[in-house]
Amino acid sequence: MKLKTILSVFLLTLFSLSVMGQAKKPTLMVVPSDAWCKEHGYEQKFDNQGTEEMIPDYKAALSADKQLNAVISKINLLMADRGFPLKDLQQNMRSISNLSAEDRLITSKASGSNISESPLDRLRRTAKADIILYIDWTVNTVGPKSSITYNLAAKDAYSDKQVAGAQGTGKGSFSAELPVLLEEAVQDHMDGFVERLQAHFDDMLTNGREVVLDMRVFDSSDVDFEKEYGEYELSEVIDNWLAENCVNHRFSKSDATETMVLYEQVRIPLYKANGMAQDTYGFARELARFLGGAPYNIPVKTVNRGLGRCLLILGEK
Amino acid sequence: MKRLLNVLFMLLFILTGAIAKVEKMPQYDITGAGSGTEGTILVKVYVYGSKVSDQDLKRAAVHGVVFRGCSGNQSGARQPAMAAPTAETDNAAFCQEFFASDGQCQNFATIVAGSYDRVKTPKGYKQGAILQIDKTSLRKELEKAGVVRSLSSGF
Numbered sequence: 301m302k303l304k305t306i307l308s309v310f311l312l313t314l315f316s317l318s319v320m321g322q323a324k325k326p327t328l329m330v331v332p333s334d335a336w337c338k339e340h341g342y343e344q345k346f347d348n349q350g351t352e353e354m355i356p357d358y359k360a361a362l363s364a365d366k367q368l369n370a371v372i373s374k375i376n377l378l379m380a381d382r383g384f385p386l387k388d389l390q391q392n393m394r395s396i397s398n399l400s401a402e403d404r405l406i407t408s409k410a411s412g413s414n415i416s417e418s419p420l421d422r423l424r425r426t427a428k429a430d431i432i433l434y435i436d437w438t439v440n441t442v443g444p445k446s447s448i449t450y451n452l453a454a455k456d457a458y459s460d461k462q463v464a465g466a467q468g469t470g471k472g473s474f475s476a477e478l479p480v481l482l483e484e485a486v487q488d489h490m491d492g493f494v495e496r497l498q499a500h501f502d503d504m505l506t507n508g509r510e511v512v513l514d515m516r517v518f519d520s521s522d523v524d525f526e527k528e529y530g531e532y533e534l535s536e537v538i539d540n541w542l543a544e545n546c547v548n549h550r551f552s553k554s555d556a557t558e559t560m561v562l563y564e565q566v567r568i569p570l571y572k573a574n575g576m577a578q579d580t581y582g583f584a585r586e587l588a589r590f591l592g593g594a595p596y597n598i599p600v601k602t603v604n605r606g607l608g609r610c611l612l613i614l615g616e617k
Numbered sequence: 618m619k620r621l622l623n624v625l626f627m628l629l630f631i632l633t634g635a636i637a638k639v640e641k642m643p644q645y646d647i648t649g650a651g652s653g654t655e656g657t658i659l660v661k662v663y664v665y666g667s668k669v670s671d672q673d674l675k676r677a678a679v680h681g682v683v684f685r686g687c688s689g690n691q692s693g694a695r696q697p698a699m700a701a702p703t704a705e706t707d708n709a710a711f712c713q714e715f716f717a718s719d720g721q722c723q724n725f726a727t728i729v730a731g732s733y734d735r736v737k738t739p740k741g742y743k744q745g746a747i748l749q750i751d752k753t754s755l756r757k758e759l760e761k762a763g764v765v766r767s768l769s770s771g772f
Contacts (some may be wrong), residue, residue: 323771323772324772347628379768381656382768383760384769421625448692468692468693470692471691472694473691484691484692485692485694487652487692488654488691489653489692491693491694491697492696492697501768505771543686569722
């Protein structure tokens with residue numbers, strides 16, 4: 301019995317040691333840029349509450365354009381070679397479609413009830429990643445000479461910042477075929493792109509993950525961000541908590557009213573106090589626990605919006 | 618007196634031996650020479666000197682790809698250096714051995730046949746060639762040694 305306990309403690313320690321020291325890895329995905337989709341006619345109409353919008357049709361682009369598939373596959377391969385495999389857009393879309401079909405068929409043995417799904421769950425079931433790599437290229441032709449203008453931009457899905465990029469026009473060729481020029485462009489620009497991405501990761505590892513916190517209130521509650529606690533308003537109380545808990549006290553309050561506050565460029569530590577990896581949801585839950593305690597006693601609903609964004613709604617759960 | 622001279626000669630011999638072991642990287646220039654096949658890069662290297670061996674060209678090319686980077690590729694993209702600027706001094710012992718004339722660096726470079734070149738300079742000659750560097754294998758080897766960091770390090 302004693303030996304079993306020692307063995308369990310040893311294994312648990314080993315597990316926690318292996319978990320510690322590894323920050324949560326962002327997911328990356330290559331998608332064609334909006335401009336590329338528009339130029340090649342891969343768009344679909346979308347009724348956005350009465351306003352008609354044109355949005356990229358990735359499914360059509362991936363099933364019809366062989367060059368796009370070759371470029372995405374090449375980037376995926378080169379990134380995998382660098383020890384950072386990417387999420388594949390086409391496979392991700394296929395998985396979502398297959399899994400939602402499966403989910404609809406699953407029932408419980410006892411009552412035959414289905415899996416519960418809210419409208420929000422349905423809306424969220426889309427292909428997503430923490431950093432999106434937008435790819436775009438144009439073929440330039442001058443007489444018999446062809447060249448490629450190539451553009452690859454990595455954008456953080458939460459802060460909307462461009463974190464890395466590579467672009468340029470090749471010298472062109474009279475004889476090389478277009479797929480060859482395109483392959484060369486992808487290959488030659490990859491190292492510069494990865495170098496910038498590495499600089500972004502280094503910044504994250506040094507200064508913390510840059511995230512966004514949206515704060516709202518439920519209309520049924522009497523909580524608002526101007527409510528006073530002692531000599532401080534609630535939004536100031538939150539400012540102070542963030543200043544204490546962010547890396548180097550770094551955050552910016554981009555927008556604030558009595559019913560909403562938007563915090564951007566919030567630098568959260570990559571690890572919790574116990575050494576475990578931390579994401580925005582974990583950080584937001586710490587803030588929610590602080591606001592739930594005395595003297596504030598505010599219930600907070602925390603909605604996870606990915607590795608780098610979280611919505612906190614004050615007043616109810 | 619004779620004994621003292623013997624000791625001095627002995628010391629001189631040991632010292633020159635030690636100095637000879639620390640091989641200096643020859644002075645060289647590096648530029649891109651086009652896109653290689655997947656996982657490789659083509660570079661044009663010129664090494665300054667009247668007697669330049671294939672080994673010198675290879676070690677200069679690999680050293681350039683790792684620590685200098687180069688420009689002038691077909692796609693107009695700059696090839697950044699693989700390692701951080703301080704990596705060579707931080708890993709001096711490994712680099713000394715790796716970039717020696719008979720070091721492991723020789724395995725990652727191949728001279729393109731018929732690409733040799735010799736140019737007269739105001740101070741003598743520089744000799745060059747186009748070399749193909751196996752970038753993927755080189756990176757993996759240097760990642761193992763800790764000279765180059767992997768993109769996923771820290772995650």
